[in-house]
Amino acid sequence: MAKTSASPETAGKGPLSQKVSLRQKHRLSLTPAMRMGLRVLALPTETLTEEILREAEVNPCLMVESWPTSSAYEVALETAAAPEGLSQSLLRQLGMQRLDADVKEAARVIVAELRADGYLDASLEELVSDYGIAKPLLAAALAAVQSCEPCGVGARNLAECLALQLRDAGLSAARAAQVVACLGDFAEGRWNRVMTALKVSEEEAQRIGALLRGLSPYPVNTTFEHLSTRVPEVVVERGPEGQTSVRLNPEALPTLSLAGAGSDLAQQTEQARRIIEAIAARQATLLRITGAIVDHQARFFATDTASMTPLSRADIARMLGLHASTVGRALAGKALLFRGHVYPLSQFFPSSLGPLDAAVSSFDAQRRIRALVMAEDPEHPLADEEIRTQLKKDGVDMARRTVAKYRKCMRIPSSHERRRRKVSRTGRGQPVRAQSTP
Structure with a gap:
């Protein structure tokens, strides 16, 4: 089992409290601390860092003791041309719409609840219960989110x-x-x-x-999510004998403390305490979930075999005794660092292909497709149907359209385009490499 270790950071109204400021409009079912915990857990790492800074600016009782120092992945963040994240894109688009302040506030809650692929797992009733926001406001906010790009974002099924x-x-x-x-x-x-x-x-x-x-079953293509540079909040390390350990990355989030204050700042003090405790709970949950991922995907972490077995969020929820929505919130916008590479946590949940007794993950299926393309005859590139036939011989049975979908996701051109490119380039016969690996 992966060994986990916690960080020493455990646990005025600012941005982190804004998402629950509508509680007067609906009867509360959760305490303010619980709602704060849900909010903090759902935020992507980079967004949480930004909101901590804004919170500290308006709350004198929340002290930022230290900010993350320069490191290799921060250099990557500064130099990589990473695409705009889904949350940032949606918030930008929402900012351009003429929305009432309450609707815009509710829309930010919905954006924070979205899965990496753009789906909204939680029902409006669950969000009403979790955040104390009136259902009509959430319905209007959802309509605003669903009017954004990419088309289909915010869909519930x-x-x-x-x-x-x-x-x-x-x-x-x-x-x-x-x-x-x-x-x-x-x-x-x-x-x-x-x-x-x-x-x-x-x-x-x-x-x-x-x-x-021609439509996509997912609002957002997450196959290449690992190409986007993001701050890893968890570090997975492999020891000399193949054993793995999981720890928090001390460079991911600021170090916070509670400043001493008089009775006239009781409300701000309580708010700061909730934030610190919510971050500590978030980190503990991330450690548990990452440890379970490492245990389940042992072939990936404990060996040199870049292979994954099928895994679902419901599987992790059952393993840890958590609610599926908690797992979803914890995965959204989070990443881990392993052997110098940053991987989104969502990448470790490949779907299952084939019968249960011989299931192959979509991750492995994509690796096999790429390997076949890399090894093909440059003069006679493999068509999707030929790839499907080869995979079936290896025990991976999938439809031709599924092969085409995975090929496109890996940005591998069609067989006709691959042949055209190889014929037109100098040094013909060299295979055109896919631009990324799953």
Whole structure:
């Protein structure tokens, strides 16, 4: 089992309290400290650091003793051309909308609750209970988030994700809902049933079917999330005999302390104490979850085999006796440092392909696809169907469209494009390498 060790940091109204300032509008079901804990747990590391600074500026009882010092990954943060994160992008877009202050505040809560792939796991009822925000405000905030790019962000399930994309493609809300209700018929090619349900011609049904096939099942592609430079909050180390240990990265977050204050600052003192305790609880939860990940993905961490087994957030929740939403919040926007590389925690949750008794993770499937492309004949690149056949021989059975999806996610060109590039370049015959590995 991975060994974990905690950091010595354990545990006025500023930004960290703003997300729960609407509690007067709904009967509270959680204490202020619990709501603060939920909020702090959900924030990405970089965002939490920014809000700690803003909180310290308005709360004299919250002292920042030290900021992270310069290190290798900070140099990477300063020099890497990392894309804008999902949270930052959404907050920027929301800032451009004409929203009431209460709606904008509720929208920030929803953004913090989003999974890395853009889905919203929590229902509005759960958010009402967790944050004490009135449901009409949350509904308006969700509509604002779902109007942002990427299309489909904020969806609560696949049907809603596809419906949002259909509306973006020009269908009315009512028509998009009708199409989504017929997904099974579209998938099985039951065109007569589609034509009857939608009251359209066969040509129109085929057109909508082609539109559906071009949609993404996820609002955000997380396959390349590990390419984005981010601050690792946890460090995983491998000892000389292959044993692994997990510890907090002392350079990830500022060191905080509670300043002594008189009775006239009791409210600010309590707020500062809640923040410090919430951060300590966040760090403890991250250590537990990372330790469970390291134990489950032992082949990746304890050996030189870059391989992962299927793992779900529900699996980790059961292992640790946590609620699935807690695991989701803890994973969002967090990363670990291992052997000089930064990995998002979400990367260690590859889906399962094939029967349960011989399941292969999507991570390993992508590695195998890339290996086949790297080893192919430069003059005769493998088509997606040929890759599918090769994988099936190795016990990995997937559809051709799944091969194509993974190939595109790894930014590997089609066989026709690979051949064209190889023929046109000097030193023909050298394989075109995929631009990243899963």
